[in-house]
Ligand SMILES: Cc1cc2nc3c(=O)[nH]c(=O)nc-3n(C[C@H](O)[C@H](O)[C@H](O)COP(=O)(O)OP(=O)(O)OC[C@H]3O[C@@H](n4cnc5c(N)ncnc54)[C@H](O)[C@@H]3O)c2cc1C
Ligand SMILES: *[C@@H]1O[C@H](CO)[C@@H](O)[C@H](O)[C@H]1NC(C)=O
Ligand SMILES: *[C@@H]1O[C@H](CO)[C@@H](O)[C@H](O)[C@H]1NC(C)=O
Ligand SMILES: *[C@@H]1O[C@H](CO)[C@@H](O)[C@H](O)[C@H]1NC(C)=O
């Protein structure tokens with residue numbers, strides 16, 4: 001398909017009709033009287049509250065409204081922003097909201113979800129955790145309590161003195177409710193697998209602990225099931241020993257090395273048996289100058305990786321090399337340089353198998369080349385568009401570690417073998433590009449999945465042992481990377497979606513979360 005200039009102009013005129021903009025409810029220019037009344041009542045509690053329009057000049061309100069990874073969220077204007085620092089304060093906010101049933105609200109931790117309305121609200125109450133970000137280690141160093149607004153770099157920095165780490169994000173924080181893929185995941189599972197307690201405010205305003213002995217159904221559901229069960233006010237995470245110096249960082253390569261890098265990725269996933277090693281591979285194309293670059297994130301949980309593991313990568317000469325032996329906190333903080341603010345973003349997630357040998361390398365080369373060719377064939381894209389395709393290895397090692405750590409709602413099974421969590425990212429500069437970005441993200445991702453299904457149906461993943469080979473059944477979509485129009489939870493193993501849906505209904509019988517805040521829904 002070729003989008004002509006004429007159609008493109010039409011699309012730009014119609015952007016307010018697209019679903020992503022519809023969530024923004026762009027017509028109102030002021031909060032409803034109910035929203036204003038709710039905000040006023042919330043401000044009588046002990047948590048800091050900043051109310052529109054006076055809040056517009058307040059730096060806390062300004063940060064809450066505007067500091068999102070995707071700038072599209074900052075188009076929305078909260079009626080007020082409240083900054084709770086305890087479960088009691090959140091409970092008070094919920095009880096006030098219950099008196100004003102027409103007022104929407106949003107929960108914001110790191111603000112990294114690009115999906116408009118998931119952690120942002122137009123004229124509703126924004127509950128933001130930026131002031132609840134402390135890390136506290138337990139007396140025996142075995143667990144750490146983390147506030148929902150914490151940043152992983154700071155958490156890991158705070159734990160360095162105790163020679164321990166938690167399984168957190170590689171690049172950002174606050175991702176625990178969607179699972180959490182970490183450099184430590186092949187050793188310890190997803191980040192959510194290491195949560196031992198959630199302090200949570202339920203839809204009726206009550207405060208409970210969900211853990212292995214209390215509210216056990218809720219405990220299970222929170223391990224990857226998202227934000228529709230309540231408002232989490234504290235996570236308690238298991239800690240793991242980490243050496244003072246580990247190996248990692250980024251290398252940047254020319255797009256001319258795409259094939260060699262993709263082949264090395266297939267080889268790494270197929271052959272690496274050391275769970276301390278990890279890599280993420282991202283190819284990107286900037287439309288402005290057609291610059292094609294790869295950025296690879298390397299990690300080894302030790303001062304130097306044993307010979308062999310990264311040899312095929314090491315043979316490819318990078319343009320820039322920032323890999324070194326350094327602290328884990330330094331790696332996490334330095335990787336933050338790729339976290340660029342001020343642009344609009346879409347993420348879309350797909351899951352594909354890692355196939356053996358040349359089936360695997362052919363698959364990666366074909367989907368990458370098709371992706372590139374399709375983008376280049378679009379001759380009417382606005383300047384400022386950048387596309388990237390990320391390969392996030394999800395080895396059977398990670399599934400085994402997830403199971404060993406107690407498991408989660410995704411239901412990963414090592415017997416199903418190795419795969420990749422692909423992430424399609426588009427960034428652009430102004431709202432005029434929203435509709436095109438939306439449609440391209442979907443087309444590009446669907447093409448990749450279709451290619452994988454139609455060319456390799458029935459070919460078994462590397463390390464495949466047993467299980468249903470049906471693509472839909474066993475390739476869970478990663479919710480933290482998913483686009484608002486996807487339904488990641490329905491791709492989880494077995495009858496997990498039905499279980500989650502029942503638990504959601506049980507804890508939200510009056511549909512407080514289901515109807516009044518954004519996020520992926522149980523319908
Ligand atoms: C630069 C970048 C790097 C990333 N790197 C990784 C990575 O290494 N590994 C990985 O797994 N993912 C990664 N992600 C994806 C990330 O996990 C998701 O974007 C995730 O949603 C971010 O969480 P957040 O708290 O920052 O987001 P927010 O946008 O604040 O919230 C996301 C969702 O969680 C809900 N929520 C937030 N706080 C609460 C709460 N206290 N109680 C209940 N619900 C709540 C919100 O309502 C929203 O639906 C990355 C994203 C970006 C932008
Ligand atoms: C916790 O870590 C500190 C700092 O490394 C150490 O002094 C202390 O002995 C540890 N406590 C336990 C119970 O291991
Ligand atoms: C510890 O966490 C606090 C936030 O609670 C942060 O300000 C500080 O920089 C962190 N320390 C390190 C060494 O990262
Ligand atoms: C589990 O919840 C109960 C009830 O609130 C609490 O007493 C217990 O300490 C919690 N367990 C953990 C591991 O936090």
Ligand SMILES: *[C@@H]1O[C@H](CO)[C@@H](O)[C@H](O)[C@H]1NC(C)=O
Pocket residue numbers: 259260263357358359360361362
């Ligand atoms: C990558 O592997 C494919 C086989 O799938 C091969 O044709 C291609 O030449 C390899 N690329 C490089 C750069 O070696």
Ligand SMILES: *[C@@H]1O[C@H](CO)[C@@H](O)[C@H](O)[C@H]1NC(C)=O
Pocket residue numbers: 447450451454
């Ligand atoms: C899927 O791929 C096949 C083979 O390349 C092609 O014939 C078919 O049209 C594609 N379907 C869609 C929906 O893109």
Ligand SMILES: *[C@@H]1O[C@H](CO)[C@@H](O)[C@H](O)[C@H]1NC(C)=O
Pocket residue numbers: 468469470473
């Ligand atoms: C695999 O899953 C598909 C799709 O749900 C189903 O039709 C099929 O019966 C399953 N096969 C086995 C062996 O369980």
